[in-house]
Amino acid sequence: MDDRKLEVLRAIVEDYVSTQEPVGSKAVAQRHALGVSAATVRNDMAYLEEAGYIQQPHTSAGRIPTPKGYRLFVDRLGKIKPLSTAERRAVHRFLSEAIDLDDVVTRTVRLLAQLTHQVAVVQYPSLNRSSVRHLEIVAVTPARLMIVMITDTGRVEQRYVETPAELSEDHILELRRLVNEQLQGKALADAPRIIADLASLARPELRDSASALARVLLETVVSRTEERVAVAGAANLTRPGNFFSGSLRPILEALEEEVVLMQLLGRADSNALLTVRIGDENEIDDFRETTVVTAGYGPGSVVGHMGVLGPTRMDYPGTIAAVRAVARYVSEILEQNR
Incomplete structure (x- = not known):
């Protein structure tokens, strides 16, 4: 795939995330400085659709990304949108005021839910x-x-x-x-x-x-006391614009199971700094219409994981930046308290 088609895919993902509406070729040509006509964009969109990266939700509509399209978009992200200076200061101040580990975890899970507008899950440091x-x-x-x-x-x-x-x-x-x-x-x-x-x-x-x-x-x-997790922001799943083909009930019920939450965060022995699982990449059936972004944290080495869960239509650069930044701050706090 050439760079222009990747740019068309990026434009469709960004516009669909921001507008919640299927994206047409004319809109892509007008909103993004691609230097080509709407007809050329239509040709590129036809290629992307045939390759399975975008789809047409119904006749006469524009196109929306598929999980495969989101996957390529995330893999080709050239730049992660950083937190603003004000956001970084607020994160640092909020977490640095924690009085003990329980407070750190509670503040972290609330902060992640607020920053990303998704469901946040934080594992306590594994014993x-x-x-x-x-x-x-x-x-x-x-x-x-x-x-x-x-x-x-x-x-x-x-x-x-x-x-x-x-x-x-x-x-x-x-x-x-x-x-x-x-x-x-x-x-x-x-x-x-x-x-x-x-x-x-x-x-x-x-x-x-x-x-x-x-x-x-x-x-x-x-004992299995290391299998402790904290959850916040489940109500974010019901926000306008979060589209799921079926009922939210199975997802909400799954989020109440501690074993499921540990699976959601990934293997406890994983040292992965950041993982993004989209749609069917999630092993848990109830989460096949969601994206899960997780990161490890710890003082020097990974001792726990944190992450967020939301619809596949999410702000990937912003979500990845928030999870990565919060994990880094928590790691620094644990390092200082060693």
């Missing part, structure tokens, strides 16, 4: 891709302890342990020192092996308590 920053052990009673595990991504996990015997303050300090010596700075993916040896490293009189502590720690690091 499997985090490291232990610190473990705190606090006595609730002489035979009941509270464990607080803080990761390098700001996740805080809290559990309670019933010990087989009452522990003195010195015993608790000794257990705290032991678990931090063994786990501090270690990747949580390696933690189960380390935790299994904790009891054997404790003094004989503390081994039963260390064993009880190890069992609860093991439950913490192998």
